[in-house]
Amino acid sequence: MAAIVLNYPNRTARPRKATSESPFSRWLIIGIAVAFMVLMFVLPLVVIFQEAFRKGWEGYVEAFDDRATTHAIWLTLQVAAITVPLNTLFGLAAAWCVSRFQFRGKRLLTALIELPLWVSPVIAGMIYVLLFGAQGLFGPTLKEHGFKIIFALPGIVLSTIFVTFTFVARVLAPQMEAQGQAEEEAAMTLGANGWQMFWRVTLPKIKWGLLYGIILCNARSMGEFGAVSVVSGHIRNKTNTVPLHIEVLYNEYQFVPAFAVASVLALLALVTLILKTLTTTPRGAA
Amino acid sequence: MSIHIHHISKTFGSFNALKKVDLEVKTGELVALLGPSGSGKTTLLRIIAGLEFADEGAGSIKFHGSDVTNRTAYERKAGFVFQNYALFNHMTVAENIAFGLRVMKRPERPSREDIDRSVTELLRRIALEGYGDRYPTQLSGGQRQRVALARALAVGPQVLLLDEPFGALDAKVRKTLRKWLRQFHDETRVTTLFVTHDQDEAFELADRVVILHEGHIQQVGSPTQLRENPKNEFVANFLDCVMI
Numbered sequence: 205m206a207a208i209v210l211n212y213p214n215r216t217a218r219p220r221k222a223t224s225e226s227p228f229s230r231w232l233i234i235g236i237a238v239a240f241m242v243l244m245f246v247l248p249l250v251v252i253f254q255e256a257f258r259k260g261w262e263g264y265v266e267a268f269d270d271r272a273t274t275h276a277i278w279l280t281l282q283v284a285a286i287t288v289p290l291n292t293l294f295g296l297a298a299a300w301c302v303s304r305f306q307f308r309g310k311r312l313l314t315a316l317i318e319l320p321l322w323v324s325p326v327i328a329g330m331i332y333v334l335l336f337g338a339q340g341l342f343g344p345t346l347k348e349h350g351f352k353i354i355f356a357l358p359g360i361v362l363s364t365i366f367v368t369f370t371f372v373a374r375v376l377a378p379q380m381e382a383q384g385q386a387e388e389e390a391a392m393t394l395g396a397n398g399w400q401m402f403w404r405v406t407l408p409k410i411k412w413g414l415l416y417g418i419i420l421c422n423a424r425s426m427g428e429f430g431a432v433s434v435v436s437g438h439i440r441n442k443t444n445t446v447p448l449h450i451e452v453l454y455n456e457y458q459f460v461p462a463f464a465v466a467s468v469l470a471l472l473a474l475v476t477l478i479l480k481t482l483t484t485t486p487r488g489a490a
Numbered sequence: 491m492s493i494h495i496h497h498i499s500k501t502f503g504s505f506n507a508l509k510k511v512d513l514e515v516k517t518g519e520l521v522a523l524l525g526p527s528g529s530g531k532t533t534l535l536r537i538i539a540g541l542e543f544a545d546e547g548a549g550s551i552k553f554h555g556s557d558v559t560n561r562t563a564y565e566r567k568a569g570f571v572f573q574n575y576a577l578f579n580h581m582t583v584a585e586n587i588a589f590g591l592r593v594m595k596r597p598e599r600p601s602r603e604d605i606d607r608s609v610t611e612l613l614r615r616i617a618l619e620g621y622g623d624r625y626p627t628q629l630s631g632g633q634r635q636r637v638a639l640a641r642a643l644a645v646g647p648q649v650l651l652l653d654e655p656f657g658a659l660d661a662k663v664r665k666t667l668r669k670w671l672r673q674f675h676d677e678t679r680v681t682t683l684f685v686t687h688d689q690d691e692a693f694e695l696a697d698r699v700v701i702l703h704e705g706h707i708q709q710v711g712s713p714t715q716l717r718e719n720p721k722n723e724f725v726a727n728f729l730d731c732v733m734i
Contacts, residue, residue, distance in 0.1 A: 386576035389541050390638075392563040393570040394590035395645060404593070408580040 252470050255463035267464035275441045276449035277468070280426050282357065283445060287364045287425040292418055294365075295372025302373075303380035317377065320370040328366040329434025332359055355437035360445065363431035368424045372417035379413045380406075416483045423476040427469055491648035491681050492517045494552040498544045500533050500705075507533040508544070509705040517554075518679040520672070522692035525702035526728070531685045532653055534702070538683065539651050540566040553649065569647030569680075573654040575634045577626040583637050584609050584622035590645035612640040615674075632663035639671075643680075652684035656691065668695055689729065693717075701725055 225233070257264055267273065301307075302314055320328070334340050336353040346353060353359045387409065391401045407414075429447040436443040444452060446469060453462035493515040500508040507530045515521050523531040536542040538551060540563035550559045558566050578586050591605045600608070613619050616636040626634055635655060642650065655671075656664040672695050675682055686692050692699045693713040701708040701716070701724075708728075709721040720726040 386572050386574060387578055389563070390570065390572060390576040390578075390641075391589070391593075393539055393541070393566075393568060394593065394641065395564050395567050396589070396593040397564055400593045404589070405578060408578075 249470060252463055252466050255459060256467040258463075259460050263460050264464050264467075267461035270461065272440050272444065272452075273449060273461065273465060276444045276446050276465070279357070279360075279444065280446040283360055283364055283432075284422055284425045286361050287368060288418060288422050291365060291369055291421050291425075292372055292414070294369060295374075295376060295417060295421070296414070298373040299376035299380055302377045304385060314377070317370055317373045320367050325363075325367050325428065325430030326434055329363045329431040331366075332362050332435050336362075354435050355439065355443055357443070359435035360432050360443065363435050364425045364428050367428050367431050368421045371421040371424065372414065375413050375417035375420070376410055379410060383409055412483050416480060419476055419479050419483065423472060426472055491554040493538060493649060493681065493683070494550075494555075495534075495538070496550045496552075497547075498534070498537060498549040498551065499547070500530070500537060500542065500544050506705050508537070510549075511705070511707055513700060513707060513710070515681060515683060517681055520675045520682045520695060520697050521684075522696035522699045523683065523685045523702060524689065524692040524699050525687065527687060528704075529702040530705045531687075531702045535651050535653055535683060535685050538649075539563055539568045539570045541570070567645060567647055568649040568651050569642035569645070571635070571638050571642050571650070571652040571655050573657045575626070575631075575638045575658075577634055577638055577641070579626050581625075582622060583618065583624050583626065583629070584613070586626065586637055587612050587622075587640045587644050589641060594645075608644060612644055616640045630663075631659050632667060635659065635667065636670075648681065650680050650682040652682070654685050654687070656688075657686075664691070671695065701728065703728070 298313065298317055302310060333354055335342055336346060336359065337343050338347065353362070387405050388401050391405045396404065427447055432445055433448060436445065436448060438444055438448055438452065440452065446465060450462050450465050453465065495511060495513040498508055498511045499506065511534060523534060525531045533542060537544050540561060550557055552558065553566065578589065587609045588605050591600055591608065609622065613622055616639065618633060618636060621629070626637065629637065656667050659667065668691060696713065698710060698712055699716055700710045703724050709716060709725045716725065716729060720729060
């Protein structure tokens, strides 16, 4: 897209737009926004790293030389590795349904996609305890057959899937709706089957949105606390994910290790932010 | 290839877009579907292509005698050109044109060299030689529509369906492309059906014109027949001529 460059002889000659504010209120509004961001986001981030390095680089590294910590990181990676691909598939399927088909209950499905955003994560965890827990609906049957869902990896994965389901679908559905399906129809009349149509036409069209959704889904699946907290049972070296482990460390007054592990999640957030910016920056012809 | 449309109806919710339409297009004919917006002409074209399915029941569509009523779009392989081109923007012009050949099943698929040759030949035909490496967004509207035509023609379709192919272009480009399409049809004699709401376009291009209104075919005939002998008041009014 061509950028329009306007050259004014000097700043004071800039024509005043009807919607522009006086310099005073402009700076006031910007000031409030910046102050808020610094107070709410930048300062906490600084504090995390400050606390993590309180005992220097050595103390920081030492924090990770702990079996419970490495296990928590490993568990969190496992959870993300299962959750993210599944929710990518579910999200694609849901976005596809909502944007391509007219059917009864479509509005309900659209609402359900957003469910994780307005249901408290704790409730999400409770649902699975009520369904699969020892006293739950399917609990006894599962126990009979030797399946363990609550207080184990499957339960953590289930509740994480619930909480992070929304991301891919929510990014893709409006995008796919806006793009329409003329290109897919063209591919079909040219003899492409469903599979070829998806890989050669649809996926290239939505790839940046999809990537954005995946990044958000990944960040949340690694950082989820509430839902996982309910189903995990906080068993050290077994069912403690990184966020739960941080809480345990903090409650045990192990501040340096707590903040050191927290800094890993903070870094994840920063990387996510950078990737998000990269994937949503408009680029040339694509 | 001939097209037989028999008793085709289409309902969207409570709206009857097409009401028991019968139409026959002979092999090698160039036929225009003309009508005001909402008359059902695009719906009819999409049903022929297999992009839309007619209401279940008595109706049928036959391509050259064989029933394709329940065939999908990719089985029918009717060349389709969309009003807004529907080019694949992430592919180059050459890749767009080659798409239909590349998605063929292996035994039928031409070799890489043959595909390249076909693409070069088609680019020459649409007067866009040397444009193969560009992306659709780098082309003008008229050029894009020519690429869309070449893409549809690459697989050698027996039927060409065009949905308001020149609708998004300016008057001058429209005229040039119109001439080009007529000339192209005279050379290849591919059975062609095109939708338009522009009377001049229909009358200048088509061997026969089908006039649609509110889901019914009002009249079918050559431009002269229609002008001299409009069957009813709607046709007369629409063509702006006097009922005798």
